[in-house]
Amino acid sequence: MRGNILAFAIGIGLLQLQESLPAPPLTISLLLAALLLFWLARRRRLPARLLALFACALLGFAWAALRAEQRLLDCLPPEWEGRDVQAVGVVAALPHGFERGERFEFVVESVETPGARLPERMMLSWYRGSQEDEWRDGLAVRPGERWRFTLRPKRPHGNANEHGFDYEAWLFERGLRATAYVRPHAVAQLLDDFVMQPDYVVERWRDRIRGSFFAVLPDAPYVGILAALAIGDEQAIPSDQWRLFRLTGVTHLMSISGLHVTMVAALFAGLIGWSWRRSERLVLFLPAPKAAIAAGWLAAFGYSLLAGFAVPAQRTVYMLTVVALALWSERNLGPSRSLLLALLVVLLLDPWAVLAPGFWLSFAAVGLLFFVGTGRIGGERGWRAALAGWGATQWAVTIGTLPLLLLMFQQFSLVSPAANALAVPLVSFVIAPLALLFSVIPWPLLLQVDHWLLSGLMAFLEWLAVWPVWEQASPPLLATLVALLGVPCLLLPKGFPGRWVGLCLLLPMLLWPAPRPAVGEAWVDVLDVGQGLAVVVRTAAHNLLYDTGPLYSAESDAGQRIVVPFLRAAGIRQVDTLIVTHSDKDHSGGVVAVQEALPIARTLSSVPELAGGRCVAGQEWDWDGVRFAILHPVADAYQHRVVKTNNMSCVLRIENAFGSVLLTSDIEARDERSL
Numbered sequence: 001m002r003g004n005i006l007a008f009a010i011g012i013g014l015l016q017l018q019e020s021l022p023a024p025p026l027t028i029s030l031l032l033a034a035l036l037l038f039w040l041a042r043r044r045r046l047p048a049r050l051l052a053l054f055a056c057a058l059l060g061f062a063w064a065a066l067r068a069e070q071r072l073l074d075c076l077p078p079e080w081e082g083r084d085v086q087a088v089g090v091v092a093a094l095p096h097g098f099e100r101g102e103r104f105e106f107v108v109e110s111v112e113t114p115g116a117r118l119p120e121r122m123m124l125s126w127y128r129g130s131q132e133d134e135w136r137d138g139l140a141v142r143p144g145e146r147w148r149f150t151l152r153p154k155r156p157h158g159n160a161n162e163h164g165f166d167y168e169a170w171l172f173e174r175g176l177r178a179t180a181y182v183r184p185h186a187v188a189q190l191l192d193d194f195v196m197q198p199d200y201v202v203e204r205w206r207d208r209i210r211g212s213f214f215a216v217l218p219d220a221p222y223v224g225i226l227a228a229l230a231i232g233d234e235q236a237i238p239s240d241q242w243r244l245f246r247l248t249g250v251t252h253l254m255s256i257s258g259l260h261v262t263m264v265a266a267l268f269a270g271l272i273g274w275s276w277r278r279s280e281r282l283v284l285f286l287p288a289p290k291a292a293i294a295a296g297w298l299a300a301f302g303y304s305l306l307a308g309f310a311v312p313a314q315r316t317v318y319m320l321t322v323v324a325l326a327l328w329s330e331r332n333l334g335p336s337r338s339l340l341l342a343l344l345v346v347l348l349l350d351p352w353a354v355l356a357p358g359f360w361l362s363f364a365a366v367g368l369l370f371f372v373g374t375g376r377i378g379g380e381r382g383w384r385a386a387l388a389g390w391g392a393t394q395w396a397v398t399i400g401t402l403p404l405l406l407l408m409f410q411q412f413s414l415v416s417p418a419a420n421a422l423a424v425p426l427v428s429f430v431i432a433p434l435a436l437l438f439s440v441i442p443w444p445l446l447l448q449v450d451h452w453l454l455s456g457l458m459a460f461l462e463w464l465a466v467w468p469v470w471e472q473a474s475p476p477l478l479a480t481l482v483a484l485l486g487v488p489c490l491l492l493p494k495g496f497p498g499r500w501v502g503l504c505l506l507l508p509m510l511l512w513p514a515p516r517p518a519v520g521e522a523w524v525d526v527l528d529v530g531q532g533l534a535v536v537v538r539t540a541a542h543n544l545l546y547d548t549g550p551l552y553s554a555e556s557d558a559g560q561r562i563v564v565p566f567l568r569a570a571g572i573r574q575v576d577t578l579i580v581t582h583s584d585k586d587h588s589g590g591v592v593a594v595q596e597a598l599p600i601a602r603t604l605s606s607v608p609e610l611a612g613g614r615c616v617a618g619q620e621w622d623w624d625g626v627r628f629a630i631l632h633p634v635a636d637a638y639q640h641r642v643v644k645t646n647n648m649s650c651v652l653r654i655e656n657a658f659g660s661v662l663l664t665s666d667i668e669a670r671d672e673r674s675l
Contacts, residue, residue, distance in 0.1 A: 011060025249416025514571020559590020
C-alpha cells in the first residue's frame with residue numbers, strides 16, 4: 001500500500017510539471033490503461049508489484065488532469081477581459097486592506113451585462129480614488145454582504161520568474177479564476193447586509209474577532225501577529241516583522257499552520273480525556289480515549305474554520321482525520337502507513353497541494369518526528385529525558401528540512417534551532433491558546449497579557465536576528481536528492497555505524513558553487529516585474545543590477561518579491577554596481593529592499609535623492625573582458641530642472657566579442673534620435 005500511494009503522488013506531481021494538460025481522450029485512455037494494469041497485476045505474480053505501481057502513477061496523473069480540466073472550465077472568456085461587466089455577488093472571505101484600498105474574494109451570483117460571463121469565484125480590488133465620490137465614506141466591505149458592482153476583469157497572471165512567488169498558481173489552487181477591480185464612478189450598490197450561509201457566518205465571525213483585537217490594542221506593535229494566530233489574518237503582520245521571522249527561522253509559527261492545529265487538537269484531547277475519566281457514567285457511555293479523540297478532531301476542525309479553512313489548515317485536518325479514524329477503530333496502522341494515508345486523502349481532495357512549499361515541509365517534518373520518535377517509545381522518563389527528547393526533535397526537524405529549505409528558498413537561519421527551542425512551546429502552548437481564548441471570551445486583560453509575552457519573544461528574536469543567515473545558490477535537484485538520502489543516516493540512533501556517511505551526502509548541496517559565465521562572456525537576465533524594469537548582468541566575477549522594478553504598495557515591491565529572491569538563487573552575494581535609471585516608481589520602487597538585502601559597492605543614478613554617484617555619458621569600465629559604457633544623460637542635463645524624469649534615464653551599453661546589449665530604460669523619441 002505504501003508504494004502504491006507514493007506512486008500515485010508521483011503521478012500527480014508529474015502532471016503539475018507539464019506545459020499543458022493532455023487532451024481529454026488521452027486522459028480517459030490513461031484511466032483505462034491504469035484499470036487494465038490493475039487487472040493484470042491481480043492475474044500475474046511476477047511483475048504484479050511493478051504493474052500496480054505503474055498503474056497507480058497513471059491513475060494519479062489522470063486524476064490530477066481531470067481535476068485541473070474541470071477547474072479550467074470555470075474561466076473568464078478572453079473577449080470579456082478588460083471590459084466593464086456589471087455583476088451581483090457576495091463578499092466571500094475576510095477582506096484585507098492595503099495602502100490604496102481593499103482586496104477580497106467575491107462569489108458571483110449573477111451577471112447583469114448581456115452576453116458576459118464571469119468565473120464563479122474572483123479576487124476583487126477596490127481602490128481608493130483621488131476623488132471623494134470614488135470611495136465609500138466611512139464604510140468597509142464585510143464578509144457575507146451582497147453587492148452589485150461594475151467590474152473590470154482580467155485573467156489570472158503571475159510573474160514568470162524562476163525562484164519567485166507564483167501568483168497565478170496561488171490563485172488557481174484556491175479556485176480564484178479571475179481578478180478584477182471595481183470601477184470608480186460606476187455602480188457600487190450594497191444589496192443585503194448579510195447572506196445567511198454557513199461559510200459566510202464563519203467569515204463574519206472572523207471579521208468581528210479581528211475587530212475586537214484591534215479595538216483592545218489599537219496601537220500595539222504586535223497585535224497583527226495575535227490576530228494571525230487566532231483567525232489566520234496573515235495580512236495584519238507588517239513586512240518588517242515577516243523579515244525578522246525569516247531571519248530567525250520561525251515564519252511557520254506566526255501564521256496558522258499544521259503545527260498550531262495539531263497542538264490545539266492535542267490540548268483539547270488531553271483536557272477532555274482527563275475530565276472524562278473522572279465521570280463513571282461518561283466512561284461507561286464512551287471510553288475516555290475515544291472521547292479524547294473526538295474532542296481533539298472537533299477542536300482541530302473548529303480552529304481551521306476560525307482560520308478561514310486555508311489550504312495548510314485543510315491539509316492538517318485531513319491528516320488528523322485519518323489518524324483519528326485509525327485510533328477510533330483501534331487499528332494500529334503504524335506511523336508510516338498513517339502518514340501516507342493522510343497524503344493520499346490530501347492529494348485526492350487537493351491535487352495542487354504539491355505546488356506549495358508548505359506541503360513538502362509539513363509532511364517532511366511529521367515524517368521526521370515519527371522517525372526519531374519511534375526509537376524513544378517506552379524509554380526513560382523524567383525531566384532529563386524530556387529535555388533530551390525535545391533536543392532530538394529540534395535537531396531532527398532542523399537537519400531534515402535543511403535540503404528542502406535550501407532548494408526552495410536558498411537560505412537557512414543558523415539561529416533557527418535556538419529560536420524555535422523557545423518560540424515553539426511559547427507560541428504553541430501559551431501565546432496562541434491565549435489569543436484563541438480571547439476570541440471566545442473577549443476579556444481585554446487576556447489580550448494584554450498575551451501581547452506582553454509576545455513582546456518578550458520578539459525582543460529575543462531581534463537579538464538573534466543579528467547573527468548571519470546561511471545563503472547559497474539554488475542547488476540542483478540531484479544534489480538535493482543526495483542530501484535527502486543523507487538525512488536518515490545523520491538521524492540514526494547513537495552508536496549506529498556509518499552515521500558520518502550522512503554528512504558526506506549533505507556536503508555537495510551545502511558547497512555547490514553558483515554557476516558563472518566564462519571570462520569575456522556576460523549573462524543578461526531581464527526579470528518579469530510587470531510594468532517597470534529590472535535587469536541582472538553577470539560577468540565572470542562581477543554583478544550589475546540595472547533598475548529594481550516597481551513599488552506595488554507600501555508593504556510590497558519588486559525588490560523583495562522578485563529581485564532579491566532571484567539574486568539569492570543565482571548565488572549573488574554582492575552587487576558591484578547598482579544603476580537606478582530615474583526616479584519613476586516602476587524603476588526605482590525596489591531600491592530599499594535591495595539595499596537592505598545585499599552589500600552594494602557602487603551606485604549610479606540620475607535620482608538626486610539617492611546616495612551615490614551620477615550616471616553621466618562617457619563613463620566606461622571593463623569587467624572580465626566585457627565593456628560597459630554610460631551613453632546618457634549628458635552632464636549638462638543635470639543643470640536643467642525642467643527635464644522630464646524619463647529623459648534623465650541612464651542608458652547603458654554592454655559589449656563583448658560576440659555582440660552588444662543596449663539598455664535604454666524610459667528615454668523618449670528625442671533622446672533616441674540623438675543616440
